[in-house]
Amino acid sequence: MGLRRRVLVAGVLGAGAAMLASVSVAEAAELSESSGEPERGTIHRVTHPLPPRGRPLIIAHRGASAYRPEHTLDAYRLAIQQGADYIEADLVVTRDGQLVARHENQLSWTTDVAEHPEFAARRRTKTIDGVVTTNWFTEDFTLAELKTLRARPRTPLPGAAPEPVGSIPSLSDIIDLAREATVGLYLELKIPSYFAMLRLAPEPILVSALRANQLPDTSVPVLVESFEGPSLQAVRAIWNVPCILLIAGPVPADLSLVHQYAAGIGVDKSQVTPAVVERAHAERLEVHAFTFANASLADYRRYFAMGVDGVFTDNPDVARQVVRSARAG
Numbered sequence: 001m002g003l004r005r006r007v008l009v010a011g012v013l014g015a016g017a018a019m020l021a022s023v024s025v026a027e028a029a030e031l032s033e034s035s036g037e038p039e040r041g042t043i044h045r046v047t048h049p050l051p052p053r054g055r056p057l058i059i060a061h062r063g064a065s066a067y068r069p070e071h072t073l074d075a076y077r078l079a080i081q082q083g084a085d086y087i088e089a090d091l092v093v094t095r096d097g098q099l100v101a102r103h104e105n106q107l108s109w110t111t112d113v114a115e116h117p118e119f120a121a122r123r124r125t126k127t128i129d130g131v132v133t134t135n136w137f138t139e140d141f142t143l144a145e146l147k148t149l150r151a152r153p154r155t156p157l158p159g160a161a162p163e164p165v166g167s168i169p170s171l172s173d174i175i176d177l178a179r180e181a182t183v184g185l186y187l188e189l190k191i192p193s194y195f196a197m198l199r200l201a202p203e204p205i206l207v208s209a210l211r212a213n214q215l216p217d218t219s220v221p222v223l224v225e226s227f228e229g230p231s232l233q234a235v236r237a238i239w240n241v242p243c244i245l246l247i248a249g250p251v252p253a254d255l256s257l258v259h260q261y262a263a264g265i266g267v268d269k270s271q272v273t274p275a276v277v278e279r280a281h282a283e284r285l286e287v288h289a290f291t292f293a294n295a296s297l298a299d300y301r302r303y304f305a306m307g308v309d310g311v312f313t314d315n316p317d318v319a320r321q322v323v324r325s326a327r328a329g
């Protein structure tokens with residue numbers, strides 16, 4: 001997490017309702033008018049509880065990413081088969097204003113973009129979240145161009161095909177899959193203030209897609225997450241969807257303002273303690289811990305015993321096994 005993101009989160013936690021302009025006035029007004037939701041700029045409170053799924057929630061982190069290349073339909077499908085309550089997709093923006101599933105806007109780490117001579121000239125050097133990086137970036141490609149790339153695992157996966165598997169899913173692809181499989185969607189807006197500076201603010205794009213698909217609903221619950229609190233405030237100003245504020249590092253002592261726009265907090269598992277869970281619950285905030293990567297059964301049990309409400313996991317099958325055995329016992 002870069003300095004800018006920490007400042008944004010800290011600002012929201014400490015300064016309350018200050019709202020950055022992640023959604024342009026025109027976009028927000030149009031969405032607000034057509035949705036019948038509260039007026040633009042209103043940070044309305046959570047008006048419905050999180051969907052009644054089994055607890056704790058099993059959130060498939062980038063899909064079943066221990067077994068399949070992250071953020072592919074294959075990874076999401078396997079997660080659903082393994083019993084995930086939600087499939088998690090990190091979302092970044094394309095040049096033509098579409099949302100696609102990638103953990104970051106740099107493409108070379110999880111695709112074969114470097115092997116496409118037609119895109120060689122698109123390689124650029126930019127500063128992302130305070131870090132200078134040379135790569136190919138999603139915002140320089142249209143969705144159609146990104147669809148010509150093959151997805152790759154970030155690191156070699158045991159048993160996975162060694163060469164590119166699957167393509168980059170669009171948000172639309174993911175929504176279609178969730179509808180077909182009746183599974184929840186847990187959608188993270190990545191570096192939203194960066195995209196807003198490029199006039200590609202992701203919040204109205206996300207809300208347009210949710211609105212067009214009449215989501216969330218009872219069969220496809222949706223949670224929106226971000227490390228940037230103002231982005232969640234922007235979403236909730238124009239659409240009634242529960243949001244989860246991600247917190248990097250220690251959980252601040254005062255969480256009293258977070259419930260104004262979030263239903264819960266996502267916390268690094270190293271920072272989760274019984275006291276943190278108690279404090280969050282006292283503020284009516286759920287606690288979702290990240291990230292369980294090849295964790296032991298005992299590790300899950302330890303966090304469940306602390307009262308966490310959800311776990312981001314690369315291994316949904318293992319998490320499901322623990323939940324099942326806990327219920328049986």
Ligand code: G3P
Pocket residue numbers: 061090103188225246266290291312
């Ligand atoms: O979104 C919660 C967790 O996924 C944060 O980690 O994988 O997005 O860096 P990540």
Ligand code: CA
Pocket residue numbers: 088089090188
């Ligand atoms: Ca994430």
